[in-house]
Amino acid sequence: MTDLVPAADAPTVELSAVKAWWRAANYLAVGQIYLMDNPLLTEPLRPEHVKPRLLGHWGTSPGLNLVYAHLNRVIRARGTTMIHVTGPGHGGPAALAGAWLDGTYSERYPDVPRDAEGMRTLFRQFSFPGGVPSHIAPVVPGSIHEGGELGYSLSHAFGAAFDNPDLVVACVVGDGEAETGPLATSWHGTKFLSPVTDGAVLPILHLNGWKIANPTVLARLPREELDALLSGYGWDPLYVEGSDPDAVHAAFARALDRSLDAIGRIRTAARSGAATGRPRWPMIVLRTPKGWTGPHEVDGIQVEGTWRSHQVPLAQVRENPEHLRQLEAWLRSYRPEELFDADGGPVAAVLANVPVGETRLGAVPHANGGTLVRTLPLPDVHGYAVKVDEPGATMSEPTRALGEWLRDVMAASAARRDFRVFGPDETESNRLGAVFEASPKAWQGPYLDVDRHLAADGRVMEMLSEHTCQGWLEGYLLTGRHGVFSTYEAFTHIVSSMFNQHAKWLYESAKLGWRPPIASLNYLLTSHVWRQDNNGFSHQDPGFVDHVVNKRPEVVRVYFPPDANTLLVTAEHVLNSRGLVNVVVAGKQPSPDWLGIDAARLHCARGAGIWEFASNDEGTPDVVLACAGDVPTLETLAAVGLLRRHLPDLRVRVVNIVDLMRLLPHDEHPHGMPDKEYDALFGTDVPVVFAYHGYPWLIHRLTYRRANHDHLHVRGYKEVGTTTTPFDMVVLNDMDRYQRVVDVIDRVPSLGGKAAAVRQSMLDMRARHHDWIREHGEDMPEISGWQWAGSALPPK
Structure with a gap:
């Protein structure tokens, strides 16, 4: 009517x-x-x-x-x-x-x-x-x-x-x-x-x-x-x-x-x-x-x-x-x-x-969600962990492992109905399809025979509008519930302004004693810049993180778990948190499994740490190879393998960063490292060659006050992209393993001319790669089949 x-x-x-x-x-x-x-x-x-x-x-x-x-x-x-x-x-x-x-x-x-x-x-x-x-x-x-x-x-x-x-x-x-x-x-x-x-x-x-x-x-x-x-x-x-x-x-x-x-x-x-x-x-x-x-x-x-x-x-x-x-x-x-x-x-x-009483519009508890929010029943992530007998010997799709855990989070909260997964038509694409085993997608008919995973009472929310998905999630959180927003990394910019408003809301709310903290807004950014096999330049933009770190440090966190197990541990952490915006950047494509679940838990608790299995510095490195992100970690470890083979006397320390905010000074962020801790990790006068998932200048911005900043060289995404092979993306942006070896040779004074032949061979490999992919349409076998195990053997 x-x-x-x-x-x-x-x-x-x-x-x-x-x-x-x-x-x-x-x-x-x-x-x-x-x-x-x-x-x-x-x-x-x-x-x-x-x-x-x-x-x-x-x-x-x-x-x-x-x-x-x-x-x-x-x-x-x-x-x-x-x-x-x-x-x-x-x-x-x-x-x-x-x-x-x-x-x-x-x-x-x-x-x-x-x-x-x-x-x-x-x-x-x-x-x-x-x-x-x-x-x-x-x-x-x-x-x-x-x-x-x-x-x-x-x-x-x-x-x-x-x-x-x-x-x-x-x-x-x-x-x-x-x-x-x-x-x-x-x-x-x-x-x-x-x-x-x-x-x-x-x-x-x-x-x-x-x-x-x-x-x-x-x-x-x-x-x-x-x-x-x-x-x-x-x-x-x-x-x-x-x-x-x-x-x-x-x-x-x-x-x-x-x-x-x-x-x-x-x-x-x-x-x-x-x-x-x-x-x-x-x-x-x-x-x-x-x-x-x-x-x-x-x-x-x-x-x-x-x-x-x-x-x-x-x-x-x-x-x-x-x-x-x-x-x-x-x-x-x-x-x-x-x-x-x-x-x-x-x-x-x-x-x-x-x-x-509480029926008044100004007093209704639903409008003060922190008074209603309950701790989610989260299954122990150990039961979903990828088995890692040796670093890098196996491959997994990190978000697929996460999807299996989220499925059981969804199942455990079924009776309470206080957890939902949100995303713009990408849950299956982002390898989270296991959640459909616990709950289908919400849909108020009509239905066709070819439809899959649709139901009137579904708790997976998909609509091809990032604005709507985030708005739904924000309303859900603000009234006392929990959720995850999964989306392609490049298109998170669509909701940058929404994030901005929500972060300000959280910051101001924290000042009010009568507003207890609500469950955190959790972003899972995947289908990221380095792995766009079906897409190209339009889908390649890691800059949402740059926007996030502009906000008040009390309310923002950014995580780059490098493999499946660190992603599981990170997800458990963010779903337990309150009053924050958590940004988790993780790949959905097969990638090496580096850490067992116990090691992953320790590493994520540290936020940044030395990977001893990949280091040979014995406490006095000639160079520090740092990395944040799954692909930067892969290229760093591959570069270490090359350095071990060709320059076996070089003392290399590998530092992996999961919690990006650890790079900030302690007085600028609750997760920031005190100078002494930072200096112990990265040194004060040692070259640091850093591979970062996003735009490289963000790392300089986070670390400019550190003692060794003049020794820091960062590689990352330089706004160069196209539809190409996975390895070619890192080559185009000079973050590949061969360029990383060149960067080390150029920055370690003791190498001098002794490594000239190695340097030349690395540049030759980049040229060989250029010709190979144009002839074969895929990456070279030594790239696509690379494993950490055995990569450090001397050349034949």
Whole structure:
């Protein structure tokens, strides 16, 4: 059913408390933007009562306040378990007003009580030095959604609803936000939402017509076109439109009741078995003027209902007496003397519909996921380990071993339903297909005979949108669950900005004693730069890590496990962690098994260490060969084999780095090494030839303060790529074993001209490789068949 909800159909409920709340919230929103004193207007407004810098966003606030007021009513009347996701993130004044009115803000921050002095603090702190930001942030009780960037509200809402069968997630989608790619794609979440095992998402598309300076696309669509769009997405929209407050309140109340009734019918039918297949879920389209109830005109120019109300409608209040007069008239239009008592607290009529206890939008535990998160039942990784009798003698696909372990993590959490695997159509491609033995992929029909691993209650989430997958996972984590996001390394950049917002959320949340840490956001980056057999240059970019290490060290970790067993140990570690973003880079192609599981656990605990089986330095190396990443490790060990054969007297130390943050000084990162430890590992005046998975300058950036930095030479990806053989990729970027031997010869003074013939032979091998692959289409046998065992034998 798709129709306009008329006011005449409003439910026979008392809406006066809703309207009183709305007026009070609007008053508080305006006060936060403008006032630093005289919060209850107990005296005429003077310029010194107004903040010197006016910052904030008024235009969206009245609509958000209206939604909050009505959600309060249905939660209290129906006992609905509900959280509130706000897409117009700069509606901070509205969210703060709601949390202060329902009492949760004062409970979290006792220095901001619900009285006149608390109101003064609430106003003064908003967008003020030492205060709170203008957008919705972790400081706002009841929020799971960082308002610093638009586009993610609806995917967060679906993530919150997955495996929360009793939850309703009311999600306000701004019409500006609705123009973003991530939001446009996230309407499809209903194709993955089970009415049996999941909660419900109720989108409220708020059309107020304008962005910062332009009209919004959806607000200008003819009704039939907008209706066709939303219905085509699979929704059943109800429309509420108008500018008369009484009529809009009555119509919105009716639309909300009809929507929740429809959700109840869908749940009952699906859970009783009376209905199968994908339901058509309700949504509400709310059209109200931008800047509603604010100044209609300023300086003779229309403001209300235009883009001019987006931020601060009256911009010169301190300097312009007419603006000051208008501001006072605007504030008094809400009749604050009827809304707040003599002490400044909300009167009973304002609070009549406020839910109680943890049912309040500001206090619901689902919006503070750290209070709900439980330790995952993780199987012991020893049972999934690759057997390693001798380093490098066998080959494994690391992510395939990981997939078998994740399968049993999925199985162990089946009854709890608090773990999911997310990825953009790449779970099987990334060799994690074993998870389908524990749970299929979520899919709300229809089904074809050729389909595999699809089910309505599946917990593997695949959609070819990195934005949507990450948004789902973030919503899932923020409401107290666990997960892994697996994706191709090169395309993680698509969600770089989402990572940025989430990392900031974690950092700010950690400062708040009332927000316990949630489970970490875990990335598995595979199909990486060095092994793109079916793809080419477009799929070759390891730079996401460079972006990650820009964030606060308290919340970011980066790992490069070099083989299957170190990947298993790393995965166990990150799934046990809290409050972090963990980036794990690992290959899916067959690669040497270097360490047994016990050695892998010790090595990962160290984060960086000497591989004694590959070293012959006896404590005084002539050169250190360092490596981070699976392919750099392989090429390093192959180079060591060549050096042993051709320069047997050279003392070589091999250092492998799993935890990239170990390279930082201890005072810059919690995992960083103190100088003495770093110097003991790498030396202070010894050449260090480093092979790194990504862009080489990152290693220089991490180590520039170390004593031996002038002796450090790094090889890595130089933005040279194509569709070619695996070994040719490392040759093209000068990270191959032969070039590494040349680098050693060029940097160890004692070798001098004694190694000239060896150097020449290494360059000859690179030339031979060039010709070989162009004739045979594959790598030379001594490359493709190389093993560490026997590689150090003297040449014949």
